[in-house]
Amino acid sequence: MSAEVISESRAKSDFWQGVRLSMPVVVASAPFAVLFGALAVDNGFSVLEAFLMSALVFGGASQMVGIQLFGQHVAPWLIVLSIFAVNFRHVLYSAGIGRRIAHWPIIQQALGYFILTDPQFAVAEARAASGRTVGFAWYLGLGLPVYVFWVIESALGAVFGKLIPDTHALGIDFLLPIYFLGLVMGFRKRPLWLPVVVASAAASIIAYKTVGSPWHVSIGAIAGVLLAVILPPHHSGVGERP
Amino acid sequence: MSTTFWIIIAGAVATYLTRIGGHLVISRFDNIHPRVEAGLNAVPAAVLTTLVAPELLNAGPAEWAALVVTAVVSLRGGLMSMFLAGAAVLIVARQFVG
Numbered sequence: 001m002s003a004e005v006i007s008e009s010r011a012k013s014d015f016w017q018g019v020r021l022s023m024p025v026v027v028a029s030a031p032f033a034v035l036f037g038a039l040a041v042d043n044g045f046s047v048l049e050a051f052l053m054s055a056l057v058f059g060g061a062s063q064m065v066g067i068q069l070f071g072q073h074v075a076p077w078l079i080v081l082s083i084f085a086v087n088f089r090h091v092l093y094s095a096g097i098g099r100r101i102a103h104w105p106i107i108q109q110a111l112g113y114f115i116l117t118d119p120q121f122a123v124a125e126a127r128a129a130s131g132r133t134v135g136f137a138w139y140l141g142l143g144l145p146v147y148v149f150w151v152i153e154s155a156l157g158a159v160f161g162k163l164i165p166d167t168h169a170l171g172i173d174f175l176l177p178i179y180f181l182g183l184v185m186g187f188r189k190r191p192l193w194l195p196v197v198v199a200s201a202a203a204s205i206i207a208y209k210t211v212g213s214p215w216h217v218s219i220g221a222i223a224g225v226l227l228a229v230i231l232p233p234h235h236s237g238v239g240e241r242p
Numbered sequence: 243m244s245t246t247f248w249i250i251i252a253g254a255v256a257t258y259l260t261r262i263g264g265h266l267v268i269s270r271f272d273n274i275h276p277r278v279e280a281g282l283n284a285v286p287a288a289v290l291t292t293l294v295a296p297e298l299l300n301a302g303p304a305e306w307a308a309l310v311v312t313a314v315v316s317l318r319g320g321l322m323s324m325f326l327a328g329a330a331v332l333i334v335a336r337q338f339v340g
Binding site: 023024027028044045046049052053056057058059061062066070076079080081083084087088089090091092093094095096097098099109110113114116118121122125171174175176177178179180181182183184185186187188190191192193196197199200201202203204205208209213216217219220221222223224225226227228229230231233 | 259260285287292293294301317322324
């Protein structure tokens with residue numbers, strides 16, 4: 001009995017530790033949620049549809065791409081394919097985080113993958129890299145506030161979005177790259193970080209100029225990952241078992 | 243049901259497949275080869291870089307200043323401080339160079 005009490009209180013404290021770590025993500029994603037809502041209505045979505053897309057897709061960049069194409073009256077299958085392409089990076093996150101959460105019950109894993117976003121992966125992976133286990137309570141504490149705020153703020157943005165005066169002067173259109181750059185810098189201590197970043201940057205810029213958006217995301221990512229795979233293992237700091 | 247509704251449902255299913263797909267495929271292997279592991283370790287930096295790099299093509303002085311300050315602050319500060327610093331520089335710079 002006492003063991004249960006101890007494990008329950010540990011789960012609670014793990015959950016709140018996750019919630020604390022989620023706060024920067026909640027704050028950083030708030031402008032994008034509001035912006036998404038505003039742009040969605042602007043591109044012909046209803047408030048309910050903007051809310052539904054945030055609740056079901058829960059992927060900022062792909063939602064932005066989706067509503068942009070919707071506003072341009074692109075064929076529905078192409079919109080869905082573009083959402084898939086922008087989100088294709090999650091296949092790689094999923095493969096990475098799968099190693100960390102394989103011990104969870106299957107329902108918890110199914111839920112865990114649903115809230116697997118860029119920052120969720122980055123923070124959970126950082127915890128695993130520091131030698132601590134990634135528990136369900138901690139992971140949920142990290143992801144749930146981001147999800148709840150994202151959905152609510154999207155709906156608010158859809159309702160009040162047209163009141164935002166000058167999005168350019170407020171720099172809203174460029175907050176996303178700043179945020180992503182910060183995440184990239186956070187991984188700088190990893191082996192092969194610089195060559196991977198350079199390869200991905202070059203490949204994504206070339207793909208952006210030739211194939212076009214949104215494929216530059218997948219193509220650039222594959223270039224960086226392939227480089228890490230091709231370089232001899234002793235450079236990458238793995239597989240050096242005595 | 244409207245076309246918009248079905249786009250959202252299909253987009254949600256496609257997105258969930260990407261979030262669970264990597265695990266469903268990779269977990270079929272018992273041992274992870276060192277090169278595969280190196281590839282997996284490279285994933286976050288590789289993907290996130292592609293979300294920043296093409297923005298440099300359209301970036302003006304204000305955007306460049308914001309990114310440089312972001313990178314410098316990130317060497318010392320956490321995610322939040324670097325984000326706020328970059329955003330502040332961007333907003334101030336845009337008042338002057340638009």
